[in-house]
Amino acid sequence: MFTLVNGLTTGMAVFLVAAGLTLVFGIMRILNFAHGAFFMIGAYVASSLVGSAPRSVLALVAAAVVAALVVGVLGIVVQRFVLRRIQHVDEHYMLIATFAVMLVCVGFVKLVWGLEFLSVDPPPGIDTGVDIFGLFVPSFSLFIIGSGIVVFLVLDFVIHRAWAGKMITAIARDGWMAELLGINVPAGIMAAVGGSFALAGLAGGLLLPNQTLSPALGDTFLLLAFITVVIGGLGNVRGAFIAAILLGLIDGLNTMFLPAYPGVAVYVGMVAFLLMWPNGILGESRL
Amino acid sequence: MRLNRRHFLTTSAAGVGALAMPGILRAQQGEAVRIGLITTLSGPGQLYGNYIKDGCEIAVERLNAAGGVNGAKIELVVRDDKNSPEGAVTAFRELTGNGIKLFAQGTFTANLLGTLPLLEEADVTMVMVGASALALTHEAFNPRAFRLGFSSPMCFGGYGTLMAQKHPEIEKWATLRSDVTALADITNAFTKGLKAETEKAGRKVEVLDPVLVPYGGADFRNQISNIIGSGAPGLFNVLQGADAISYYKQARTFGLDEKFKVLCDSANEFAIAKAMGANTPASLWSWTGWYPAANKGNPVSDEVHKAYIKLRGDEYPNWYIGVSHDSILTIANAVAKAGSLDAAKLIPTIETETPQGALGKIQFRKEDHGFAGDLTYIRFGRDDKNANGWSVFETAQLPGAEFLEKATPGSKLN
Incomplete structure (x- = not known):
């Protein structure tokens, strides 16, 4: 049972990172290699705000929101100067360009925050464990699970129910027609991309007490986030949510049944999913 | 003079x-x-x-x-x-x-x-x-x-020996490492030193199979649960750098300090305490190459x-x-x-x-140019009285030459 709860925790942590990644793909058809680096910047920004010991859960969440805003602004800059220019070129150029952005981000972090490891503790209230029907569950795990669900519900509502989401969906599906109908397409794309990057910053802030900060932090979740996005269906937020949960559970079961081969089941699972659903569980989407 | x-x-x-x-x-x-x-x-x-x-x-x-x-x-x-x-x-x-x-x-x-x-x-x-x-x-x-x-046999063989001498009451050890060959060598060297010294004293010690985690992993809670459930009172942690610190952070919620009588970290020394400050584990041994x-x-x-x-x-x-x-x-x-x-x-x-x-x-073995200097181990941990939030409690030194592996220059050590 603990394995399942922990699998869900891992899944929601991965979803928090993957949400922005899949959104950028949905809007601009760009697989953003630098996404992990922006997650890392979000974590560092939040750590600068709360220090090594956040006073409360609210302080941690507030720092994560500020980190989201900062990274969102950075995302708009990157969109303006990099992503927009490579949107219609071959995928190889996209990968190289976003990889270069990642290197710049890592260099920036080294310059500003240095190379030493930093650690932020969970704030009071989520720094212990709770007993749920005899099962010990770390309260920070519940915080991650709750955060993942809230972020998914908000995103899903915005994309499928709110006017802004419908406008962005229209731009993503047919920008030319959206422009004919009077929608400010460049502004819409900029806002949506800024929002996608902001999600990376938010994830960095919310997961702060879970990880150790170092300039390699971006790599920690990036691969799992990519796998999630591919399995869920590129650009599909609902797909990413389901895929993240499945990956988390597979990883948990891996620990239980194949402890000598940690992490292997995730890759086997990815192959199996792609053989069954080559376009992802819910298919590729333009949001 | x-x-x-x-x-x-x-x-x-x-x-x-x-x-x-x-x-x-x-x-x-x-x-x-x-x-x-x-x-x-x-x-x-x-x-x-x-x-x-x-x-x-x-x-x-x-x-x-x-x-x-x-x-x-x-x-x-x-x-x-x-x-x-x-x-x-x-x-x-x-x-x-x-x-x-x-x-x-x-x-x-x-x-x-x-x-x-x-x-x-x-x-x-x-x-x-x-x-x-x-x-x-x-x-x-x-x-x-x-x-x-x-070399691994030198500093971690010495480490195992030291732990057997310092903590003869620990009869069962758990080990934790990433699935990386160099870390397996470290674990094996520690185990060998621990067992050799224990047997020399006429006692027996059990070292459990290592609990493995993916290198650069994000979440160690399943492995933490497994290792705490093993019932071993001693733990040798071979995770490195950010992995090690994330492990200690996540394990804290599970009562790491209370579950283990002796906690040994392979070689992260002060990187842990500097990052974790007042949340450093209560007592942690580590090997170090130099401690002034x-x-x-x-x-x-x-x-x-x-x-x-x-x-x-x-x-x-x-x-x-x-x-x-x-x-x-x-x-x-x-x-x-x-x-x-x-x-x-x-x-x-x-x-x-x-x-x-x-x-x-500074002394090298002539046959294979391996360093034969002294080995240093430190025990540090949380300390509310120190402004850092942590202090060094104890150091121990062993003559490294005694733990150097056999010299086989030009061929693999068997």
Whole structure:
């Protein structure tokens, strides 16, 4: 049972990172290699705000929101100067360009925050464990699970129910027609991309007490986030949510049944999913 | 005679000129003795490369302040290996092309394995800084290279021995590591030392199969649950860097301090305490290559420590500082004694000389050029009374030569 709860925790942590990644793909058809680096910047920004010991859960969440805003602004800059220019070129150029952005981000972090490891503790209230029907569950795990669900519900509502989401969906599906109908397409794309990057910053802030900060932090979740996005269906937020949960559970079961081969089941699972659903569980989407 | 700083510096650096052959010395005078330093200054590993650079620069500054080598200043020429064997080879070729004959290189074994085959052709002498892989002094042994680092059987065999001596009451140990070969070697060396010492005392100890985690993993809670459920009162954690700190953070919620009577970390030493501050585990052992407080009374160690505090404002330097300092010291001392940059003269000099370094007497085993210095272990942990939130409680030292693996230069250790 603990394995399942922990699998869900891992899944929601991965979803928090993957949400922005899949959104950028949905809007601009760009697989953003630098996404992990922006997650890392979000974590560092939040750590600068709360220090090594956040006073409360609210302080941690507030720092994560500020980190989201900062990274969102950075995302708009990157969109303006990099992503927009490579949107219609071959995928190889996209990968190289976003990889270069990642290197710049890592260099920036080294310059500003240095190379030493930093650690932020969970704030009071989520720094212990709770007993749920005899099962010990770390309260920070519940915080991650709750955060993942809230972020998914908000995103899903915005994309499928709110006017802004419908406008962005229209731009993503047919920008030319959206422009004919009077929608400010460049502004819409900029806002949506800024929002996608902001999600990376938010994830960095919310997961702060879970990880150790170092300039390699971006790599920690990036691969799992990519796998999630591919399995869920590129650009599909609902797909990413389901895929993240499945990956988390597979990883948990891996620990239980194949402890000598940690992490292997995730890759086997990815192959199996792609053989069954080559376009992802819910298919590729333009949001 | 009591060794003091002035005495050391005058005998091992500038003053040694009086002992060397005057004819050869004349060729050195007025010219800088150039030492090439190849280390990792970008990408993963940069943190350690920076420590190595700092330690080497401190050595050069100290030695030059004392008159240099035979009246000649030491010049350190630093190059980035870009954390790859190709980068190391490129840097090596550039430096040898510029006439450099003396090298210090570290830390990653893979990068050293790239340059080792080139030493003969370039006719150079090298000190390998901090590298621990067995291959360097066994199957890839090169007589022109000296390893100023600690092999796994040496420092972790010693670690297991120390724990068996300190904690005879622990009859069951759990181990935790990433699925990486080098970490498996560390775990095996610790287990071997622990079992050997326990059996010598007529007792038995059980070491459980290691709990494995993916390298660079994000979540260790499943493994934490498994390892706590094992019921072992002793834990040897071989996770490295950020993985280790994330592990301690996540394990704290599970009552890590209460579940284990003895917690051993392989080699992360103060990186854990510096990152975790007041949330550092209550008591944690770690191996370290150099801890100034354990070497109090060694004037070189004291001076290097002082110089590092001046340079970085950090009272707890990483062990690479001391090791890299001593690498340059080893080369400078050999040049001073041999009065030459010629490898044919430097190699026997390094083999026989035992200069006083920050780590103590710098001594290499003649057969395979493995370092045979003392081993240092520290116990530190949470301390509310200290402004840092943590303190060092205890240190222990063992003679490293007793734990050196069998010398098999040119062939793999079985």
